[in-house]
Amino acid sequence: MEHKILAYLEQRPNEYVSGEQLSELLGCTRTAVWKHIRSLRDQGYTFDAVSRKGYKLTGKPDKLSAAAILAELSTAVMGRSVKMYDSVDSTQTIAHRLAEEGAPEGTLVIAEVQTAGRGRMGKNWHSPKGKGVWMSLVLRPNIPVHFTPQLTLLVAVALNRTIRKLEPSLPVAIKWPNDLLVDGRKISGILLESNAEDERLRHVIAGVGISVNLQEGDYPEELRGIATSLRMLSGREWSRSELIRAFLEQFEALYNLYDSEGFEPIRTAWEASAYSLGRPIAARTPRGVVEGVAESIDEMGALIVRHPDGSVTKLYSADI
Numbered sequence: 001m002e003h004k005i006l007a008y009l010e011q012r013p014n015e016y017v018s019g020e021q022l023s024e025l026l027g028c029t030r031t032a033v034w035k036h037i038r039s040l041r042d043q044g045y046t047f048d049a050v051s052r053k054g055y056k057l058t059g060k061p062d063k064l065s066a067a068a069i070l071a072e073l074s075t076a077v078m079g080r081s082v083k084m085y086d087s088v089d090s091t092q093t094i095a096h097r098l099a100e101e102g103a104p105e106g107t108l109v110i111a112e113v114q115t116a117g118r119g120r121m122g123k124n125w126h127s128p129k130g131k132g133v134w135m136s137l138v139l140r141p142n143i144p145v146h147f148t149p150q151l152t153l154l155v156a157v158a159l160n161r162t163i164r165k166l167e168p169s170l171p172v173a174i175k176w177p178n179d180l181l182v183d184g185r186k187i188s189g190i191l192l193e194s195n196a197e198d199e200r201l202r203h204v205i206a207g208v209g210i211s212v213n214l215q216e217g218d219y220p221e222e223l224r225g226i227a228t229s230l231r232m233l234s235g236r237e238w239s240r241s242e243l244i245r246a247f248l249e250q251f252e253a254l255y256n257l258y259d260s261e262g263f264e265p266i267r268t269a270w271e272a273s274a275y276s277l278g279r280p281i282a283a284r285t286p287r288g289v290v291e292g293v294a295e296s297i298d299e300m301g302a303l304i305v306r307h308p309d310g311s312v313t314k315l316y317s318a319d320i
């Protein structure tokens, strides 16, 4: 019933269709039509309803689907195979399994909700249903295992470029190694997990979480004040499919550049968008807190921290 109403209204994008017409179309009462419209509204559809004219469809929910992502995707490899799930524990787990089963490079795993989303340093990642982009990309880079920190920074640069392209007014900056911040609040997180044997990299799973259409009430108390979403910052709903497509395109371009020219252009781009550089930091590492001024990143992607006595520490993994 409801899909018939939608199809009918979609075919008449600029017209009002009366309750009477719809009740004839469906062979039901006007009250039943009204109930279907109410149910569609609950599912995220929006209608303009004008008395004596009827209903006009004004918006559809941002339901993710492989078809919606692939429809206008211009990449050659990234996201060419999309595995879409309603609910998973973590898209990382699924992507690792698919990679082990031979999934090709660029395979993308997306879920509407994650029940056990993983963050860096063993933290949880808040991934409420239908509000964000929770995705993992299978990569098979031809690099030694100790080069993977470079890829982490590459993903951050790609995501930063994506958001800046879609909303140039947002002052997005990258906090080392790969958090995207706006006005000091986190809007996305990146988690790279490698599967390697000795120095040989089998695959890397690049996990990306973007807080897209979350509102204040969608965050647990402890995240309010430190996290924010694209919607809260821009005051508008974002299309998640468009965001995913734009990210895949930016990422593929940078990944190809990395393949042909190495890390240097990525490092330059990362430093140009860095939030942390030149600031005093206190980095929590597995071996204790490192304090100093974040100076630059080196050719491997490590953060160089200078101490007051002039000595430096290189950080490969830390929380700052």
Ligand code: BTN
Binding pocket: 089, 090, 091, 092, 114, 116, 117, 118, 119, 120, 121, 123, 125, 127, 133, 134, 135, 136, 179, 188, 189, 190, 191, 207, 208, 209, 210
């Ligand atoms: C961070 O701690 O900042 C990294 C968060 C990474 C979250 C993403 S969401 C998609 C993918 N699946 C996960 O379980 N984690 C990553």
